[in-house]
Amino acid sequence: xxxxxxxxxxxxxxxxxxxxxxxxxxxxxxxxxxxxxxxxxxxxxxxxxxxxxxxxxxxxxxxxxxxxxxxxxxxxxxxxxxxxxxxxxxxxxxxxxxxxxxxxxxxxxxxxxxxxxxxxxxxxxxxxxxxxxxxxxxxxxxxxxxxxxxxxxxxxxxxxxxxxxxxxxxxxxxxxxxxxxxxxxxxxxxxxxxxxxxxxxxxxxxxxxxxxxxxxxxxxxxxxxxxxxxxxxxxxxxxxxxxxxxxxxxxxxxxxxxxxxxxxxxxxxxxxxxxxxxxxxxxxxxxxxxxxxxxxxxxxxxxxxxxxxxxxxxxxxxxxxxxxxxxxxxxxxxxxxxxxxxxxxxxxxxxxxxxxxxxxxxxxxxxxxxxxxxxxxxxxxxxxxxxxxxxxxxxxxxxxxxxxxxxxxxxxxxxxxxxxxxxxxxx
Amino acid sequence: xxxxxxxxxxxxxxxxxxxxxxxxxxxxxxxxxxxxxxxxxxxxxxxxxxxxxxxxxxxxxxxxxxxxxxxxxxxxxxxxxxxxxxxxxxxxxxxxxxxxxxxxxxxxxxxxxxxxxxxxxxxxxxxxxxxxxxxxxxxxxxxxxxxxxxxxxxxxxxxxxxxxxxxxxxxxxxxxxxxxxxxxxxxxxxxxxxxxxxxxxxxxxxxxxxxxxxxxxxxxxxxxxxxxxxxxxxxxxxxxxxxxxxxxxxxxxxxxxxxxxxxxxxxxxxxxxxxxxxxxxxxxxxxxxxxxxxxxxxxxxxxxxxxxxxxxxxxxxxxxxxxxxxxxxxxxxxxxxxxxxxxxxxxxxxxxxxxxxxxxxxxxxxxxxxxxxxxxxxxxxxxxxxxxxxxxxxxxxxxxxxxxxxxxxxxxxxxxxxxxxxxxxxx
Numbered sequence: 001x002x003x004x005x006x007x008x009x010x011x012x013x014x015x016x017x018x019x020x021x022x023x024x025x026x027x028x029x030x031x032x033x034x035x036x037x038x039x040x041x042x043x044x045x046x047x048x049x050x051x052x053x054x055x056x057x058x059x060x061x062x063x064x065x066x067x068x069x070x071x072x073x074x075x076x077x078x079x080x081x082x083x084x085x086x087x088x089x090x091x092x093x094x095x096x097x098x099x100x101x102x103x104x105x106x107x108x109x110x111x112x113x114x115x116x117x118x119x120x121x122x123x124x125x126x127x128x129x130x131x132x133x134x135x136x137x138x139x140x141x142x143x144x145x146x147x148x149x150x151x152x153x154x155x156x157x158x159x160x161x162x163x164x165x166x167x168x169x170x171x172x173x174x175x176x177x178x179x180x181x182x183x184x185x186x187x188x189x190x191x192x193x194x195x196x197x198x199x200x201x202x203x204x205x206x207x208x209x210x211x212x213x214x215x216x217x218x219x220x221x222x223x224x225x226x227x228x229x230x231x232x233x234x235x236x237x238x239x240x241x242x243x244x245x246x247x248x249x250x251x252x253x254x255x256x257x258x259x260x261x262x263x264x265x266x267x268x269x270x271x272x273x274x275x276x277x278x279x280x281x282x283x284x285x286x287x288x289x290x291x292x293x294x295x296x297x298x299x300x301x302x303x304x305x306x307x308x309x310x311x312x313x314x315x316x317x318x319x320x321x322x323x324x325x326x327x328x329x330x331x332x333x334x335x336x337x338x339x340x341x342x343x344x345x346x347x348x349x350x351x352x353x354x355x356x357x358x359x360x361x362x363x364x365x366x367x368x369x370x371x372x373x374x375x376x377x378x379x380x381x382x383x384x385x386x387x388x389x390x391x392x393x394x395x396x397x398x399x400x401x402x403x404x405x406x407x408x409x410x411x412x413x414x415x416x417x418x419x420x421x422x423x424x425x426x427x
Numbered sequence: 428x429x430x431x432x433x434x435x436x437x438x439x440x441x442x443x444x445x446x447x448x449x450x451x452x453x454x455x456x457x458x459x460x461x462x463x464x465x466x467x468x469x470x471x472x473x474x475x476x477x478x479x480x481x482x483x484x485x486x487x488x489x490x491x492x493x494x495x496x497x498x499x500x501x502x503x504x505x506x507x508x509x510x511x512x513x514x515x516x517x518x519x520x521x522x523x524x525x526x527x528x529x530x531x532x533x534x535x536x537x538x539x540x541x542x543x544x545x546x547x548x549x550x551x552x553x554x555x556x557x558x559x560x561x562x563x564x565x566x567x568x569x570x571x572x573x574x575x576x577x578x579x580x581x582x583x584x585x586x587x588x589x590x591x592x593x594x595x596x597x598x599x600x601x602x603x604x605x606x607x608x609x610x611x612x613x614x615x616x617x618x619x620x621x622x623x624x625x626x627x628x629x630x631x632x633x634x635x636x637x638x639x640x641x642x643x644x645x646x647x648x649x650x651x652x653x654x655x656x657x658x659x660x661x662x663x664x665x666x667x668x669x670x671x672x673x674x675x676x677x678x679x680x681x682x683x684x685x686x687x688x689x690x691x692x693x694x695x696x697x698x699x700x701x702x703x704x705x706x707x708x709x710x711x712x713x714x715x716x717x718x719x720x721x722x723x724x725x726x727x728x729x730x731x732x733x734x735x736x737x738x739x740x741x742x743x744x745x746x747x748x749x750x751x752x753x754x755x756x757x758x759x760x761x762x763x764x765x766x767x768x769x770x771x772x773x774x775x776x777x778x779x780x781x782x783x784x785x786x787x788x789x790x791x792x793x794x795x796x797x798x799x800x801x802x803x804x805x806x807x808x809x810x811x812x813x814x815x816x817x818x819x820x821x822x823x824x825x826x827x828x829x830x831x832x833x834x835x836x837x838x839x840x841x842x843x844x845x846x847x848x849x850x851x852x853x854x
Contacts, residue, residue, distance in 0.1 A: 002736035003477055005519045008503060011471030013516045016530065019467040023457075035793040037800030039768050040446040044438030045472070045505070045535055045549055046493075050430055066473075068495035071539050076435060078472070078505070089440045092432045098817045100803065103443065108472060108535075112498050122472055136803040139786075147793065257783045258790070309429035341466050356684045359566075363685065366462040366574065373464030376527065376563040390525045 010113065010121025020338035022124070025322055025329075026106050029126045032148040033104040036140065038128055041103045043085035049075040051084045054307040055276050064111040078110040082127040083276065083304070083317060090131055090315075091308035099132030099313075106322075118293055118324045126296075126325075129317040135247060137316040138280050138300055139254045145284060145296055145318055146263050153334045159295065161260075162267035163282045165248040166299070168231070169271060172222050176238055177215050187219070194223055194269050228252045228266045251280060270297075278302040284320070291331040296320035340392040344370040348379035350400040357419070358399040364423055385409070397422060437540065437548025447765035449551070452749055452756075453533050456553045459575045460531040463567065465555055468530045470512035476502040478511045481734040482703050491538040505537040509554040510703065510731070510744060517558055517742075518735035526559030526740075533749075545720055545751045553723075553752075556744040562674060564743040565707050565727055566681045572711060572723055572745055573690050580761045586722065588687075589694035590709045592675040593726070595658070596698060599649050603665060604642050614646070621650055621696050655679045655693045678707060697724075705729040711747070718758040723747035767819040771797040775806035777827040784846070785826040791850055812836070824849060 007013045014022055030040065049067050052060065060080050067077035079085060082105055090101060105127045113119050128144055130137040142161055149159055169191075173184050186209055194202055203220070210216045218238060225231050228249065235242045255264045272281040279300030286293055298318030305313050329335045345365060349358035362372045373393070375384055381398065388396055388409055396407045397417075406422060407414045434440045441449055457467065476494050479487065487507050494504035506512060509532055517528060532554045540546050555571055557564040569588055576586055596618075600611050613636055621629055630647070637643045645665060652658050655676065662669045682691045699708040706727030713720055725745030732740050756762045772792060776785035789799045800820070802811055808825065815823055815836055823834045824844075833849060834841040 003481060003515070003734045004475065005515055005735050007471045007515075008473045008475060008501075009499070011473060013471070013512075013519070014467075014469040015516065015520065016466035016468055019469055022469070023467060034768075034798050035796065037768065037770055037798060039443035040441075040450060041443055042441040042446055042449070044434045044440070045537065046435045046438060048431065048435060054430060066495075066497070068493075070493070072436075074435075085440075088430070088432055088434075089442065092440070093442065098814055102800075110472065133803055136801075140801065143790070147790075258786055307430050308432050341461075341464065343464055359685055363570070363574075369462065371461050371464060373529075374563075374567065376560055387525055 008121075010115040012120065012122070016341065017339045020341070021326070021335060022322065024336065024338060025325060026124070026126075028151050029104070029106055029148060029320075032144065032151050033128055035147070036102065036144045038102040038104040038130075038144070041086070041089065041105050042107060043079070043082070043089060043105070045078060045108075046070075046076045047079055047085060047088075049077045051088060051307075052077060052080065055084050055087070055304070060111070064113060066110045066112060079107065080109055080111045082107050082109065082125060082319070083129075086127065086129055086317075087304040088308065090313065091305045091310045094131065094305070094310065094313055100137065101131040102128075103131075104128040118321075118327055120323055124322040126320040126322070127317065129315055131313050131315040133316065134314055135251060135254075137314075138251055139258070141298060141316045141318050142255060142264065142282065143258060143260070145298075145320065146260060148320070149284070149295075152329055154328070154332060156262035157287065158332045158334075159263075159284055159286055159328070161264045161282055161284050162270045163248075163251070163264055163280060164266065164268055164270040165245070165280050166271070166277055167244050167279060168248055169268070171239060171241060171244055172218075175240060176218050176222075177210060179210070183209055188271050191223060191269055191271050223268050225266060225268050231266055248280065272297060272299055276301045276304055280316070286324075286328045286331060288328070288331040291327055293324055293327070295324045295328050342371065343373055343391065343393050345372045345395045345397055346375055346384070346388050346391070346393045347372060347397045347399065348375035348381075348384045350379055350381075350398055352378055353401050354399045358397075361397065361399065361404075361419060361422065368423070368425075435548075437542040439547065439549070443768065444766045447768070448753070448762060449749065451763065451765060452752065453551070453553075455578050456531070456533055456575060456747075459571065459578050460555055462574070463529065463571045465529040465531040465557075465571070468513070468516065468532050469534060470506070470509070470516060470532070472505060472535075473497075473503045474506055474512060474515075476504045478515060478734075479504060479507065482511050482514070482731070487538070491540060493537045493539055506534065507536055507538045509534050509536065509552065509746070510556075513554065513556055513744075514731040515735065517740065518732045518737045521558065521732070521737065521740055527564065528558040529555075530558075531555040545748075545754050547750055551749040553747040553749070554744065556742055558740050558742040560743065561741060562678060562681075564741075565678055566685070568725060568743045568745050569682060569691065569709065570685060570687070572725075572747065573687060575747070576711070576722075579756055581755070581759060583689035584714065585759045585761075586690075586711055586713055586755070588691045588709055588711050589697045590675075590678070590691055590707060591693065591695055591697040592672070592678075592707050593698070593704055594671050594706060595675055596695070598666060598668060598671055599645075602667060603645050603649075604637060606637070610636055615698050618650060618696055618698050650695050652693060652695050658693055675707065699724060699726055703728045703731055707743070713751075713755045713758065715755070715758045718754055720751055720754070722751045722755050769798065770800055770818065770820050772799045772822045772824055773802055773811070773815050773818070773820045774799060774824045774826065775802035775808075775811045777806055777808075777825055779805055780828050781826045785824075788824065788826065788831075788846060788849065795850070795852075 065077050065080050070076050106124055108124050110122050206216045206219055235245055270281055270283050277299035281299035283294040284296040296318055300316045302314050303312055347358050347362050349355050362374045365372045394410050398405045403416050405414050406417045492504050492507050497503050533551055535551050537549050540548055633643045633646055662672055697708055697710050704726035708726035710721040711723040727743045729741050730739055774785050774789050776782050789801045792799045821837050825832045830843050832841050833844045
């Protein structure tokens with residue numbers, strides 16, 4: 001029986017034209033990170049499952065993780081996210097190195113998901129983290145993310161950064177609503193699900209959970225907050241411990257000072273499912289009406305190193321998936337056309353005796369950093385033209401025993417050149 | 428209990444200084460491949476186990492593969508090599524595209540090995556393949572590999588390309604020795620193991636296997652061949668079907684014509700364990716007496732697409748592991764020092780009021796493609812100097828309410844500059 005030619009469900013084959021786009025995206029991620037002095041790192045594909053049990057969300061572990069027992073009886077998993085790995089690595093060295101640590105990676109991750117638009121089982125995720133920096137780090141990570149998206153040509157017309165603060169949410173849930181931990185968790189989920197519900201259903205569920213009309217109204221006022229000014233008014237009206245909100249106010253002030261007022265927006269529905277966030281949380285949303293999804297998400301954490309018995313080291317991180325980013329860039333027509341390779345020359349020889357010279361010319365041009373394809377076998381010009389058309393090659397060099405001709409396919413010119421003239425780059 | 432901070436056995440954490448080296452190596456691989464008009468591709472991390480059962484060597488499947496059953500009852504494996512994946516991908520499209528196909532990839536692979544020098548469980552492997560090209564492809568792939576190693580500064584003093592031909596080996600084993608398939612396989616293994624044995628043991632085993640003194644002598648003559656000229660003499664003396672050897676002779680001739688005579692050498696011990704090779708096979712060996720190992724290996728195959736019920740498409744491939752390559756480069760002192768990041772500027776502000784301006788300057792410089800680190804918080808010059816020393820930063824910009832100063836740490840100069848002068852790049 002013939003084998004299946006398709007890739008495993010939820011994974012992709014990257015043929016050259018897709019791979020060039022992936023490389024284009026990854027190169028921008030690396031370049032922009034390095035402009036911000038973030039340094040590259042990577043960790044192993046497999047980690048022991050315990051690492052994820054300690055910090056990742058429940059859904060990730062129970063339903064989405066690819067885990068198995070290895071031949072040495074260890075329970076391991078293919079990494080479903082990068083944060084536990086980076087925490088493990090930082091735990092090894094944070095006592096000895098100058099802080100802050102600014103790191104980025106573009107790992108491949110796997111999650112057992114039902115494949116759908118924007119979600120696959122294998123995907124790459126850009127991760128940038130800063131450790132040991134506090135609020136400066138929050139500003140910088142958001143700035144980095146905005147700069148990255150702008151580097152693709154996207155602007156505030158295409159995306160927005162929705163920001164919230166776990167400390168604010170905790171204050172509202174604790175001080176004003178005061179439910180037991182289980183109901184509080186359900187309330188979190190309700191906030192997260194709000195935009196996918198009709199208002200009546202949301203209203204009913206809020207009342208079922210709070211069991212108190214006044215609390216329900218405060219909660220509804222909270223989830224309706226639309227700007228940092230409205231947060232301030234809400235806090236003045238309802239909250240006692242407003243000093244805990246200064247960090248959020250000051251974050252917005254700094255982001256505005258950096259010219260990001262058109263990008264950042266307060267949004268109470270951003271709570272982030274992962275357990276490790278303890279401060280500011282944010283998501284970057286596509287503004288396209290037909291692609292209204294999160295491209296990236298992140299936030300501040302205080303205790304990532306605790307599970308390694310290391311002293312607390314605060315940090316801020318962002319994760320940006322290459323799948324939603326690609327959908328975003330496509331939705332706004334920001335993806336370049338890389339369907340064909342960029343070659344400098346196609347070299348063909350018209351008689352077998354000229355093969356050596358053609359190969360030598362190819363190799364000499366490569367030494368000059370020219371991308372050169374050698375056309376194999378005695379060439380028939382017509383076939384060569386057909387081939388160069390398919391590959392969108394502009395310059396063809398025909399080598400024969402009597403002469404070397406350089407053809408500019410687009411200009412439809414053909415000039416006799418010496419070996420040396422070609423190496424001198426005369427086009 | 429605190430969690431383990433070490434990576435899973437046989438895998439590595441790439442901290443920035445190691446990651447920069449990895450990036451340096453991968454970048455060369457991509458650049459040199461593209462100079463030869465090879466196009467990038469990638470496949471999934473997981474494949475169905477059947478794909479490997481069909482083509483990979485037995486040892487790989489039985490002892491080294493990371494396989495498990497997924498949540499949907501599919502038997503999958505983390506890729507232990509890339510060739511089956513590339514064959515699967517080519518099988519999908521080869522009927523429609525212009526040939527030859529020149530492709531390269533740098534996938535991460537996993538094998539359950541006992542970790543040792545030059546071998547790890549997780550590693551990256553450069554793969555370059557050409558499909559639909561015959562002998563031209565063999566020459567090109569070897570040329571590409573030599574060019575790649577030369578791009579790191581290595582020469583024929585550091586490495587050699589050992590070449591053999593499966594067709595020649597089959598002729599010797601079939602025509603001259605004529606054993607049953609099981610003994611033939613053992614003979615192959617014996618060739619492979621020759622250099623690890625004392626001559627007496629080898630001699631005894633040859634006689635035990637062939638059970639014929641004349642055959643044993645011919646076999647010993649075969650394994651002692653040291654050059655293509657010796658092959659010719661041996662063939663004339665012993666073989667009938669010498670026309671099958673023309674391809675090997677002509678390959679050497681072409682490689683010599685391309686100036687590779689100091690790099691390539693005939694070696695009868697190169698047979699390659701993998702089942703799919705059918706023609707020329709080769710390995711690239713480190714010449715360093717203390718690191719005498721293969722850096723890369725490859726060969727020609729005729730039938731990779733057969734398992735997908737596709738018509739035959741011949742090809743040539745090479746695999747080059749990043750672990751042996753790194754050992755090779757280190758053994759010959761060819762690895763650059765990338766222990767510190769390359770930053771253009773460190774910007775520090777001496778009073779909180781100047782933070783906005785410092786951030787603005789940082790962002791403007793980044794727009795000019797400058798790598799800029801912002802020093803967080805009101806800076807004490809002495810602390811900034813300590814920090815810049817650790818990171819090997821040459822230029823520090825101090826921003827204060829009264830002035831902007833640019834310090835060249837190496838030249839020990841400090842000059843007052845305007846915001847605009849700095850943006851104009853005056854150093």
